[in-house]
Amino acid sequence: MRLIYERTPSIERAMLVDGERLLEVEERFIDQLSIGTILEAAIERIHPSLGAAFLTTGETTLFLPIAETLKALEAYPDVPAIGQAAVVGEKRLVQVTKEGINGKHHKVTENIRFGGRYIVYFPYGRRQLYSRKLDFVTQDRLSKVFDLEEAEGVLFRTESGQASPKDLQEELDLLRTRATDVITARGGQDELLCEQFVRRHAVESVMLNDKEAQDRLTRLEVNVERHIGKGRMKEAVRLDGAIEKLGQRVVWLEGGSYVLIEQVETMTVIDVNSGKNVAVKDKGRAADTINEAALYAVMEQLRLRNIGGMVIIDFLRGSKDGQARLLKKMKELGARDPRRVEVYGFTRMGLFELSRERTGRSMQDRMTYNGNPSKLAVFSQLERALMELAPQAEGFVVTLPSKWHDASWDGFDCTVLLVDGEPDVAFYGTLEECQNFVSRH
Template sequence: MSVILPTINQELLINVTPQETRVAVVESGVLQQIHIERACARGLVGNIYRGKVRRVLPGMQAAFVDIGLERAAFLHVSDMQTPKLLSEETGEQKPIEPTPDIRTRLHEGQSVIVQVLKDPIGSKGARLTTELALPSRYLVLLPYTQHVGVSQRIEDEGERERLKAVLAPLAEQHQLGFIVRTAGEGASEEALCHDVDYLLRLWQQIQRQMNAAGPETVVYQDLSLPVRTLRDLWAQNVERVRVDSREACQAMREFAAAFMPGLSERIELYAGEHPLFDMYGVEDEIQRALEKKVLLKSGGYLIIDQTEAMTTIDVNTGAFVGHKNLEETIFRTNLEAASALARQLRLRNLGGIIIIDFIDMNDEEHKRQVLRALEKALERDHAKTSISEVSALGLVQMTRKRTRESLEHVLCEPCPHCHGRANVKTALTVCFEIFREIIRAARAYDAQGIMVLASTAVINALQDGEANSIAELELFIGRPIKLQAEPLYAQEQFDVVLI
């Protein structure tokens, strides 16, 4: 007898202000995803530009392209449109040249139409492609490829064949390619054709703008975040969409009426006295998502460390002591952690290489079940993920596609006191640095005395625990040393002044 799992209802909450738009995906009262877009730094993914090649790098098989941003964008040869042949085995189109030389495709000063694949992240510029892709509700239009594909998440073979049968004649007629998105599963032929008509009109408009656009200018800009939310995040289990802006609500209803019939009545204008995100506890969840430690219901916890190279997640039993034996306690903690960390990856939008240090397990069956639980929890993730087996050291390596900055990078910046180290020198360490600096200054300059300006904590340490050291140093340099507390100084900050 098959077991039918209950559908988890979702709510989309949209908070709009002139400076910032935020979208929260909530399931059963629990925040699952948060998307933030600021007016001063809108996301670029999906935008199309007429760029200008600034530099070609044969050694990297890539080029830097100026698209009018602060930093030049990066275009690799593998992301360039290449002539394709139809594979006899699979029916899919494959490049004639697997790795063409970048110098045969681009030269400095050349004008090129490109689309942004990844937003600028950290010190890296945007990632570009010349293989344009235009999404709609159910489809993605590929203007330079005549091919019909179906999302891998649509697993029913009969449904895949039906979708291909509907779109193949249209692809051949217009000499264009289409990919059916996950949301297209079960879509009627009429709905698919409606999407095709919309994409054809959009492509014609973009072509006109491409011909008129000057160098280093935007040709096409993707939809605003509220409307994009309907296009990309809406699913059958979305119970309602609540938005606190009348203008955004109207735009979303118009989009829904045109492309998503039946959804308009689920879009509600929120006009309550309390802020929308406060009503659902979203603000508190965002604050918790910026912390390194994530508590589990059992008493265990995760430690999440995000670095430029990778993200590491450490699983600990904490206060959880279990009920049977140590192996069972570890197994239960790891199972709970697998589900919790999958949510944290979505919520914090962590991407790139991710290393998970589960608690060591001796039972091979337990290892297999934990890995399967992680894979199951990641199935709901919109971003593409890839997981390795448990290594000999008990680590799980995985990757998650990164197209935009993580939540931490959007909301935070490196600490000006510790410069991103996540720790500061102790007051005692700073005291010893001050002693060394006093000796340098006394040897280099002739002065009547020396004054030390430092934080209150450091001055207290000098006056209490290191008072004898100060007296010995005065005898050594033959000059008086005065101490002055500066409440606004950080703990590592100090000045040695000649008087």
């Protein structure tokens, strides 16, 4: 598998591919709150019945359970009352561990962590933990490698079992330095998207356009190729079409049949339709054939769109043997998914039920807002256009709603003039031509 990582002044996008096939994609603002973000927030109120505190950054409310406070870490295995661990008005440095969706708040912890190739470093963790794949002999050997301060903690990853004590100590020193920098700055991103993808998947090589990302991945001993030329990477441009299709409700299959995907707040409903498919005269056999093709498409789309939670699939009415094959194949495909998939099978009404582990917001949630393209979707499109066109011009006129004018556009080696309107690159050319265009409009 190969990772394509593209970064613009405000957005980063990671695309995992196998050959020419897109497997997974994620996009986010560089400074947005997401899993791993470390920030300072003030305790706004305490909720004793929930055993938690609610924190605020001034714009966002965060949820801090009692077990995730520093007081709980210090008293482990005892858990203090929330009133003993949090005081209204105090500021705490916390890290996002779960993104809030559907009105829920982001879940955070004071036990912040910094991940490396071999270990995860916790400045306030107080314990040494081990991957379940490490045997007891290896755990005992690793337990004697580090001389940690009382407050520090470490999680040994599976790869640590093959690392030398020197490599482990070098990584610990590196993570300590990174932790000191972030704690001093009172916040920052723990990991770039490319680092998260490399840790989650068996990535063989990475193509990217960012120097910081190159430096970080080099430390993870990944084969990295950096794009130096102007404009966008051709590898990323080739994937634009496939990514744009992920915003469509209909996924077409061979032969004219299709899958209809509807995401609502409580679940995802998927309908399989025969469409214009008349390849087989026997309706039962035709339904089984279409259902099996739809099965692969559904599992692929769940991963690509990062759909989690309850999923209901309305397959075509096929044979009993066909349903048994669908159930068996779904379990096989679910076991290959990087996220946990629970397969429940057919209900008495003939609907197929499964659930998929929810990790952050789906692509639909990220790219739409009240039925319209979100700010992330708009900026992603505009910044990619500027990257492509910047070598051809020295100035651009970009139309945006006035509330979005606070963006930073100084990373394209060109001048960007902002005017009110629907998001678009309205004009580009010399700086003088752009200024004249603005004066006329």
